[in-house]
Amino acid sequence: MIPSAAPSFILKAPRASAIAAPVLLDSPHSGFDWPADFQPAAPHSAILTACDLFVDELWSDAPAAGATLLAATFPRAYIDTNRAETDLDPALVDAPWPGPLAPTDYSRRGMGLIRRLALPGIPMENRPLSVAAVEQRITQHYRPYRAALAAALDAIHTRHQVAYHLNLHSMKSRGNEMNVDGGAPRPDVVVSDRLGTTTDPAITNWLAQRFRTAGLSVQINDPYRGGDLVGTFGQPARGRHSVQIELNRALYLDEAVGARSLNFNALRATLAAITQDFCGYTRSLSTPTA
Ligand SMILES: [Zn+2]
Structure with missing residues (x-):
């Protein structure tokens, strides 16, 4: 197995000048370092649309506000950390998969752990990948990213007795037929918590209201309800809110x-102010031990 040349994530701790907040932001889809073994058939322009380009940069003022920021370095089209490890379409590998599989609707729509489609009608690959190639993506990128996220949230929880996780993405201004909402125009922001199960809904409502105060249109759990990362790490009964x-x-x-x-810099400034306020809000809800 060829080890990855580049680390699979960048982790930025709260700036020393800031008061640490019980907040972690993670951007799983904004990476664009191309792994050497990623030679997809789909054109670059189609693969770009699967990336949450510049989302890590948009939120990069978070450490100055007291939050931790984690960002993947590899493209989401290579392997998607916002899917369960079992959410793999078996038709994408050239031999029986050695572990358990439980493909979901994401796989059916061509956007599971490994993407079948870059865009509707545009396959990612011309032929199935080897089992070893997919295992390499899991062990060198998927698991290290999720382990870093778990460790960072654990450290925040240990210190503050609570952890607030904002899982950051971008969406096309209109969906396509791979998306649950078809071609409908979308609001400025969608905030989701898997229908109130991944966080205390007061957190979701606080965020929605804060975005609205900034002049942005917001929908909650519509059309997105939240992916596997918030579903896995959001455990509000244990003081972990995603x-x-x-x-x-x-x-x-x-x-x-x-x-x-x-408008990029103006939005970045808006998000910096929102993060600053969210860190203040969550500090008021926590009792740090150190
Ligand atoms: Zn995303």
Whole structure:
């Protein structure tokens, strides 16, 4: 097995000048370092649309506000950390999968752990991957990223007795037929908590209201309800609260070419202010031990 040349994530601790907050932001889909074994058949432009381009940069002021920031370095089209490890379409590998599989609706729509489709009608690969190739993606990228997220949340929980996790994404301004909402136009922000199960709903409502105060349109659990990361790490009964945040790409991106738009810095400043307020809000809810 060839070890990965690059680490699979970047972890930034709260800035020393900030008061640490019980907050972790994670951006699982904004990575764009191309692993050497990633030679997809789909065109680069199609793969770009699967990435949450620049989302880590949009939220990069979080450490200055007292939050921890974790971001994946590899593309989501290579392996998707926001899927269960068992959410694999067996048709994508060239031999029987050696472990348990439980493909979900994500796999059926071509966007499971390993993507079948870059875009509707555009397959990622011309032929199935080897079992070893997929195992390599899991052991070198998927598991290290999720382990880093788990460890960072554990450290925050140990210190503050509670942890608030914001799982960061972006969404196309209109979905396509791979998406649950088809081609409907989308709001500026979708905040989701798997229908109130991954966090105290007061946290979801606080965030929705804060985005609205910033002049952004918000929907809760519609059309997105929250993926596997918030479903796995959000355990409010144990003081672990996870909320998924989807930003409409039209707010900050020229979607046709995948470049930052003129509004990028203004949105980044808005998100910095929201993060600052969220850190203050959650500090008021926690009792740090050190
Ligand atoms: Zn995403």
